[in-house]
Amino acid sequence: MGERSANTFVPGLEGVVAAETRLSKVDGANGELIVAGFPVEELASRATFEEVVYLLWHDTLPDRRQLGEFKKELAELRQPPAACLDLLRAAAAERVPAMEALRMAAGAATLDLATDDDHRAALALVARMPVIVGAYQRLLEGEEPVEPESGMGYAEGYMYALTGEEPAAEKARALETYLNTVADHGMNASTFAARVIISTRSDVVSAVTGAVGALKGPLHGGAPGPALDVVFEIGEKARAEPYLREKIEAGERLMGFGHRVYKVRDPRADVLAAAAERLYKEAGDTGLYELALHVEQTAIKLLEEYKPGRNLQTNVEFYTALLLHGIGLPTELFTPTFTVGRTAGWTAHCLEQRDLDRIIRPQSAYTGPENRRWVPLEER
Amino acid sequence: MGERSANTFVPGLEGVVAAETRLSKVDGANGELIVAGFPVEELASRATFEEVVYLLWHDTLPDRRQLGEFKKELAELRQPPAACLDLLRAAAAERVPAMEALRMAAGAATLDLATDDDHRAALALVARMPVIVGAYQRLLEGEEPVEPESGMGYAEGYMYALTGEEPAAEKARALETYLNTVADHGMNASTFAARVIISTRSDVVSAVTGAVGALKGPLHGGAPGPALDVVFEIGEKARAEPYLREKIEAGERLMGFGHRVYKVRDPRADVLAAAAERLYKEAGDTGLYELALHVEQTAIKLLEEYKPGRNLQTNVEFYTALLLHGIGLPTELFTPTFTVGRTAGWTAHCLEQRDLDRIIRPQSAYTGPENRRWVPLEER
Numbered sequence: 001m002g003e004r005s006a007n008t009f010v011p012g013l014e015g016v017v018a019a020e021t022r023l024s025k026v027d028g029a030n031g032e033l034i035v036a037g038f039p040v041e042e043l044a045s046r047a048t049f050e051e052v053v054y055l056l057w058h059d060t061l062p063d064r065r066q067l068g069e070f071k072k073e074l075a076e077l078r079q080p081p082a083a084c085l086d087l088l089r090a091a092a093a094e095r096v097p098a099m100e101a102l103r104m105a106a107g108a109a110t111l112d113l114a115t116d117d118d119h120r121a122a123l124a125l126v127a128r129m130p131v132i133v134g135a136y137q138r139l140l141e142g143e144e145p146v147e148p149e150s151g152m153g154y155a156e157g158y159m160y161a162l163t164g165e166e167p168a169a170e171k172a173r174a175l176e177t178y179l180n181t182v183a184d185h186g187m188n189a190s191t192f193a194a195r196v197i198i199s200t201r202s203d204v205v206s207a208v209t210g211a212v213g214a215l216k217g218p219l220h221g222g223a224p225g226p227a228l229d230v231v232f233e234i235g236e237k238a239r240a241e242p243y244l245r246e247k248i249e250a251g252e253r254l255m256g257f258g259h260r261v262y263k264v265r266d267p268r269a270d271v272l273a274a275a276a277e278r279l280y281k282e283a284g285d286t287g288l289y290e291l292a293l294h295v296e297q298t299a300i301k302l303l304e305e306y307k308p309g310r311n312l313q314t315n316v317e318f319y320t321a322l323l324l325h326g327i328g329l330p331t332e333l334f335t336p337t338f339t340v341g342r343t344a345g346w347t348a349h350c351l352e353q354r355d356l357d358r359i360i361r362p363q364s365a366y367t368g369p370e371n372r373r374w375v376p377l378e379e380r
Numbered sequence: 381m382g383e384r385s386a387n388t389f390v391p392g393l394e395g396v397v398a399a400e401t402r403l404s405k406v407d408g409a410n411g412e413l414i415v416a417g418f419p420v421e422e423l424a425s426r427a428t429f430e431e432v433v434y435l436l437w438h439d440t441l442p443d444r445r446q447l448g449e450f451k452k453e454l455a456e457l458r459q460p461p462a463a464c465l466d467l468l469r470a471a472a473a474e475r476v477p478a479m480e481a482l483r484m485a486a487g488a489a490t491l492d493l494a495t496d497d498d499h500r501a502a503l504a505l506v507a508r509m510p511v512i513v514g515a516y517q518r519l520l521e522g523e524e525p526v527e528p529e530s531g532m533g534y535a536e537g538y539m540y541a542l543t544g545e546e547p548a549a550e551k552a553r554a555l556e557t558y559l560n561t562v563a564d565h566g567m568n569a570s571t572f573a574a575r576v577i578i579s580t581r582s583d584v585v586s587a588v589t590g591a592v593g594a595l596k597g598p599l600h601g602g603a604p605g606p607a608l609d610v611v612f613e614i615g616e617k618a619r620a621e622p623y624l625r626e627k628i629e630a631g632e633r634l635m636g637f638g639h640r641v642y643k644v645r646d647p648r649a650d651v652l653a654a655a656a657e658r659l660y661k662e663a664g665d666t667g668l669y670e671l672a673l674h675v676e677q678t679a680i681k682l683l684e685e686y687k688p689g690r691n692l693q694t695n696v697e698f699y700t701a702l703l704l705h706g707i708g709l710p711t712e713l714f715t716p717t718f719t720v721g722r723t724a725g726w727t728a729h730c731l732e733q734r735d736l737d738r739i740i741r742p743q744s745a746y747t748g749p750e751n752r753r754w755v756p757l758e759e760r
Contacts, residue, residue, distance in 0.1 A: 200597025217580025
C-alpha cells in the first residue's frame with residue numbers, strides 16, 4: 001500500500017496496524033493461520049482446549065504438572081454466581097436472543113470475584129462461558145441448568161452443561177477441534193474492541209463483555225448457520241447443480257464461500273473438513289457429510305464458471321456448520337459456541353494489551369458547523 | 381505530522397483519524413470544544429440535558445412540541461426492568477465498585493425491550509442510566525431504590541433517584557450544566573469502543589456497555605475525585621503555597637492540572653468554574669469555592685515557576701469536583717455521574733456509526749514464531 005498523511009481519515013481503519021501481537025497471524029494471501037507459533041492444522045486436532053488457552057496465555061505448551069494445575073483451576077471456577085444465573089432466567093423469560101443473554105451474563109459472570117486480578121478474571125471467564133451458554137439453552141427449553149462436573153475436560157464440560165449427559169468421546173473431540181480452530185484470529189473487530197477497552201487499564205471482564213457485544217453483530221463473521229441451510233434445502237446430490245445455478249444466476253450470494261481476508265482456501269476449513277469426516281464416519285452415517293462435500297465441490301465448480309478468476313473458496317462457516325451439526329448442536333448455538341472458543345483469544349489479547357499498558361485512542365475529524373448561537377425555546 | 385506507510389504499526393493509534401463525526405470537535409491547541417455546532421460555553425449553562433441529547437441525535441435544537449414529546453418518551457422509559465435492579469441488589473451485596481455495577485446494569489438495562497430498535501434502545505439507556513446510578517448508591521447505603529417520578533426533568537430525576545427528594549432548583553441546574561459539559565468529547569477511548577462494537581451491526585446496548593467498561597479504566601480520564609482531595613487537604617488559603625511547593629518539589633503530579641489534549645485552558649473548566657461560582661453563591665457559603673480558587677491560582681503560578689513554558693492549566697476535573705461536591709454528590713459518584721452525561725455522546729456516536737454501516741477492523745502485526753511443531757504431552 002502507499003503512503004498517506006497521518007491525519008487522514010482511514011475508513012474502517014482498513015490497512016492500519018493497531019497492535020503488535022505474538023498470539024496469531026492471519027496470512028490471507030497464502031491461506032495460513034498461525035496460532036501462537038503453530039500452524040492451525042498442526043495444533044487444532046491434537047491439543048485439548050485447555051492446552052490452547054495455556055499456550056495463548058503463556059506462549060508455551062504446558063507440561064504435565066502445569067496442565068494438571070491449569071485444568072484444576074479452570075474446573076474449580078466453572079460455576080457462575082447465582083446472580084448471573086438469575087439474570088439468564090430473567091432473559092429466558094423474555095426470550096432474549098442467545099448472544100444478547102450471553103453478553104449480559106458475561107458482564108455479571110465474575111460478580112463473586114474481585115476483577116482487579118486479571119489472570120483470575122480471565123480464568124473465570126474461560127471456565128464459565130460454556131456453562132453460561134449451556135444454562136441459557138436449557139432455560140430456553142424449560143429445563144434447569146445442571147451443576148458443572150469438575151472432573152470433565154473443557155469440551156466435555158460444555159456438552160454436559162447443554163445436555164446434562166456425558167458426551168460421546170468422538171463428539172467432545174470434534175468440538176474441541178472446533179474450539180481450537182477459532183480460538184484466535186488476528187485483529188478482528190471483537191478482539192480489537194476488547195483491546196480498546198482494556199487499554200484504559202479497565203479489566204478483563206469489561207473487555208470480554210464488549211467483545212461479546214461486537215461479535216454479536218452480523219458483519220463480524222463467524223455466523224455459520226446459513227451455510228448448512230443450503231445443504232439441507234438441496235437435500236440430495238442430484239439437486240445440487242440446478243439449485244446452485246439458479247442461486248448464482250439470480251445474483252444471490254452463496255453462504256459458506258469466500259472470505260474478506262482469505263483469498264485462497266481458509267486453512268481452518270481444511271481442519272474442520274477433516275474433523276467432520278472423522279466424526280460422521282465414527283457415527284456410521286456419512287450421508288449428510290457426502291452431500292455437503294458434493295454441494296461444496298459443485299459450488300466451487302460453478303463459482304469458477306460464473307465468476308472466473310475470483311477464486312472463491314469454501315470458508316470456515318461451511319464446515320463449521322457441518323461439524324457442529326454432527327456434534328448435535330442446534331443452529332442457534334453456533335455463534336455462542338464460536339464465542340466460547342474465541343474467549344481464549346480475547347483473554348489472551350487482554351493480557352497482552354495489559355502488559356503493553358498504552359491507551360488506544362485515535363482521533364476524529366469534525367464535519368459539522370462551528371458557530372451556532374443559542375436560540376431560546378420560545379424563539380425556535 | 382509526516383507521512384507514513386499504511387501498514388506501519390501506530391502505537392495507540394495516536395494521530396490516526398478513525399472516524400468523521402458531526403458530533404463534537406476538540407481543538408486542544410486553541411482550547412475549544414464544539415458540541416454539535418455550538419461552542420460548549422454557548423450551550424452548557426443554557427440548555428436542558430434533554431435538549432443536548434436531542435441536538436446530538438438530530439443535529440438541531442428541538443422546538444417546543446418536539447422537546448415535549450422527547451421528554452415524555454424519556455420519562456416513560458425511566459424505570460429499569462426488575463432483573464436489572466435484582467442484579468444491582470446482588471452487586472451491592474458483594475460491595476462491587478459502582479462503575480462495575482453500572483456496566484453490569486447497562487448490559488441488562490433493556491432486557492424488557494427489543495434491542496433491534498436502535499433509537500428506542502438509545503432512549504432507554506439515556507433514560508435509565510441515572511436511575512441505575514441512583515438505585516445502586518441507595519442499595520449500597522442499605523436503602524431501597526425509589527420509583528422514578530415521570531414529571532421531573534432529567535437532572536432533577538437523577539438527584540431524585542439518589543435521594544428520594546426533589547432537589548433545589550439551583551443544584552439541579554448546576555448538575556445539568558455539568559452533564560451538558562461532558563456530553564461528548566471527540567474520539568475518546570470509550571466512544572471509540574462504542575463505535576467499534578456497533579460497527580459490526582451490533583446494537584446500541586452492546587456498544588454502550590462496552591463504553592462503560594472502557595470509561596471505568598483509570599487511563600480514560602474523567603475521574604475527578606483526587607483534584608478536590610488536594611483542596612480539602614490544604615484546608616486554608618495560607619497553607620496552599622507551602623503544600624503545593626512541597627508536592628511539586630517531591631516530583632508529584634498535581635491532580636486537576638494539565639490535559640493530554642488541551643495545551644491551553646480546557647474550555648470546559650471555564651464553564652464549570654462559572655457554574656460552581658453561581659452554585660456556591662446561591663447556597664450562601666463560598667468558603668470552599670474561594671479556597672479552591674486560591675489553590676488553583678497558586679498552583680498555576682507555581683507550575684509556571686517550576687515548569688516554565690509547559691503552560692499547565694486547570695483541567696476539567698478540578699472544577700468538576702468542586703461543582704459536584706457543591707451539588708452534594710459524594711466522590712464515589714463522580715465517575716458514574718460522568719457516565720450519565722457521556723451516555724448522550726455514546727448513543728449519538730452509535731447512531732452516527734450505524735448510518736455509516738462500515739465495520740471498523742484494523743490489522744495486527746505478528747511478532748511470534750511461525751513453525752512450531754506439536755510435541756505430545758509425554759515428551760514435554
